[in-house]
Amino acid sequence: MGPRLELRQSQSLVMTPQLMQAIKLLQLSSLDLAAYVENELERNPLLERDDAEDAPSEAQREASRRDEDVDSSGDGDSGDASDGTASLSDGEPGDLVSASSSDINSLTPSVDADIGEAMDETSAFTPGTGAPSALPGAGGDDYNLEEFVSANLTLADHLLEQLGQVVAPPLVKAVCERLIGYMDDNGYLATSLEEFAEQLGIAMADAEAALEIVHQMEPVGVGARSLAECLALQLKEKDRLDPVMQCLLENLQTLAKRDFTALKRICGVDQEDLADMVMEIRALDPKPGSRFGFSPVQPVVPDVFVRMRADGGWAIDLNADTLPRVLVNRGYYSSVIGTVNGTDDRMWLNNCLQEANWLIKSLDQRARTVLKVATEIVRQQDAFLMRGIAYLRPLNLKQVAEAIDMHESTISRVTANKYMATPRGLFELKYFFPTAIAATGGGDAHSGESVRHRIRAMIEAEGKAVLSDDQIVKALQEDGVDIARRTVAKYRESLGIPSSVQRRRESRALT
Structure with missing residues (x-):
């Protein structure tokens, strides 16, 4: 044995920083994503929040330009507020986000009119005062809705x-x-x-x-x-x-x-x-202290909205409120990079620019991937959305991955901690991947959720003739569901339904 030179050729997957960041953002929930972006905004001076809702509209900009042309000599080039910046809402992602925003606004009713009517009723004119009477703390800029929120009593x-x-x-x-x-x-x-x-x-x-x-x-x-x-x-x-x-x-x-x-x-x-x-x-309360000091319930914010179109199809839109809007201030970078003399400072500024660009691309890729996966889920579970839980079909990650040409691990990350608002209710994306139960005649398999729903319906309609687990198995097999008795017992226990012996004993005692 001795030292020698060898030439080998091999393939390996290299986890680049861009790929690691994209994978990390893909599995975050909307709240975790907002916290992550907020941290990046504080750390990176080239990132800034895109307040698109507070920005003036195009008509307002045009009117402002005409006023400036009349009032000034014309030497002030106002320019566009977006010059020198790259935003997530630019290009194709902008089309996706703007379309989603319009659809979401049509789904959520505005409450501005109701608030205005309430304020008009509470600000009635009082004779002899010469001014309308306002609620405490509601005068001018001091008005704060949080003053009307009562604190939790422990x-x-x-x-x-x-x-x-x-x-x-x-x-x-x-x-x-x-x-x-x-x-x-x-x-x-x-x-x-x-x-x-x-x-x-x-x-x-x-x-x-x-x-x-x-x-x-x-x-x-x-x-x-x-x-x-x-x-x-x-x-x-x-x-x-x-x-x-x-x-x-x-x-x-x-x-x-x-x-x-x-x-x-x-x-x-x-x-x-x-x-x-x-x-x-x-009728008694076994936990009398539980009504005090409760934490406010945090509502689940959907990441995707699904609604029926006029032509009978489904419109799938991202929730624009959960999509962070950030942009890279290239104008600030151009003005600062020329004044930096040190090599380390210049390198740090270039790294900030590179990281900001990576974040913009990762957010764009995440939004596209979530929408793509949600669209395929809706296509696969169309019968459930139309007819109910009895038509929820078995589905696994591999089927969705093959349909949209992605890896199963990517589908698993997308479906984690994300929710979809449908006409049937609000569901986690993982809900649409139930386990499969084979059919007796070799037909299409049944989903575990639909079988669990059948078991609940059969027990609720049993009346005095209490059904045993064996009788439920026989009834399901007659309907084409190949299921074992232990599976029925497991589903019944997960639903919180007692055994047939306990139900029969209770029925005899309370009737």
Whole structure:
């Protein structure tokens, strides 16, 4: 063995910075993409936000030019605001974005008129004042809609407000305040009363007195140490906590199993009385503190809109509100590059320009890819959009990838964390890729979602004749669905439907 020279030829995939950035942007959700672009705007001085909505229209620009020609001598070349810049909305991407924006505006009604009418009604003229009366904080530039948004009231704040009106010794009120701090978001006491008294170094009598005061506060049931105690406090408030109901609360595990025969024997009641007691239990609130301090629900913003056209086809548009509008300020680059003397500074500025151009191209490519994938999904699932979930067909990433000549990994990244608004509702793109269940006669396969929908419909329509899993399998096989019993049981459990034994037991006990 010895050193020698060899010449080899091979192929390999090189992950360039442009490709890595395009892959990263492709799998981001709309919120993550907006945060990423915002970070790039702060880091790169050559990137700036394209405020197209605030820009004057072409008619306004033309009128402005005519006014300048009349008022000035004509030596001021106003130029175009977009000179020396490259924007995502230029060229072909601009056609796509502008078309989407117009379609979206037609789908979302304007609320400006409603706000104007509301302001006119609240700004009525008051006799003797000589001026219209306005809402607080609504005068001129100081008007802010956020002033009318109420803050979330937490459970602790609500209980402390009631504690201020309680007449009790200072020590007991101080213990109540500490006790409120030990409650979880559902209103339950997160520690035992013995441990609480030991930590504070107080007698159990003082801890019990404080807990009794908390139990009398609203909402009824706060401060409970178990579900049974929480329900008992609410029944006591309604004067329905008799010994029979207390016996039922002591056997909540049996009630959860729907073993009504055992409950009738334990409580010593008949079917009618047990049914009334169960209905009272169901009307109670097992989490009395959950209504306070809730976080505002963040609505899901769709990335794609699908609507029916007049000719019966489907119009697929990107949501222009979720597309970041950025541009590269080449004019600023040209003015700065001439004043830079150092090699490092010049190299840094050139890198900023290159990264800005890469970002523009990556955003453009992402928008095109999302629209292309969404269009193919709509074409494949046309029957679902027209007729409903029963016609949702099986679909996998490979079918879409082959249809639009892309890789499966690209389709997987596009369908992640993105949503489509359709006439049937708002769905995640991954929803349109259900698992396939074979047909008995060798025909077209059925989707798992449509089969799950059939199982739910069959159980809801069963009435007194409760269907077992085997009977559901037989009915589905007669309809051409080749499905196993364990698959039916799995789908039934995913829908939160109890077994046939529990449903039959409940039906006999409550009828």
